[in-house]
Amino acid sequence: MLQQTQVETVIPYYERFLSELPTVKDLAEADEEVLLKLWSGLGYYSRVRNMQKAARQVMADFDGQLPSTSQSLQSLAGIGPYTAAAIASISFNEVVPALDGNMFRVFARLLKIEADIAQPKSRKTFYDIILPIVDPERPGDFNQAVMDLGTSLMSTKTETLSDSPFARFNLSYQEGVELTFPIKSKKVKQVQKFYAAIISENDGSLAYTQRPKTGLLANFWTYPLLEFDSWDAIYDGVSEHFEAAKQLNITPITHIFTHQKWQVMLVQVENEDASWTYLSDDAYETLPQTTLQLKLQAALRENL
DNA sequence: CATGCGTGGAC
């Protein structure tokens, strides 16, 4: 849950998840719908699918016991170098650095490490430098302490104070270039996309389609979404394809993903389509939903 | 290796 997600956001999800599925066996045997309900709104949904895969691996290949080395942990789905090192150091006292965004930042600043952390090969550079620094007696505490340092005194926008105990060890601070570390190259900018979300009602039920089983929001149900080239093209487009198309929102419903920015128009139509599935409100409520779909649903209620 | 994958917080 903590992969690319802040601790404060995770806590309520974590508590609910563990109270519903307290053991590895429970997780391994759970229905996907139950899993996604517990994860709904947290994002990066492949994480929970991978976690169940990992639980099944643990039951089948490790006799129900989590493997205890960072190397063997990485054979589990969804557990990469960071998570494996975190588990191994905290739970099994393996002397290994848990290289997350915080640790990259803290050591890049302290030691003026100029490797670009956006490049995968930089992981080895940091690993080789930090490994001999990890406290061999308390590697788990060392890792958690560095992460705590990274979220407090050395967060992205925090500069070291002159009376900080770290000031005289912090090479980048000593030279006044602290906030230029870590070095991180730019990512590509996000793509704009325009959709009509089709509202088609039949006998109290609304139309939905299931998203493809791979890719963005895999397998989730949404109102049928039709893509257009621009915001202006949507209304003309749906008017050609549907009867009595009625635009429900004037301003776009905006939803931002990591690499995409969506503008969505709700369009009520009289048509039905064989490819759509009509679900009653009761049936819809049992399904896990994404934040995008919940946003569209809220906008629909406001505009009807 | 580069890219895709969600959502919310902070500024």
Add this chain to the structure above:
DNA sequence: TGTCCAAGCAT
């Protein structure tokens, strides 16, 4: 408003 980033990983 836009921008960056968060206890990263799979492909």
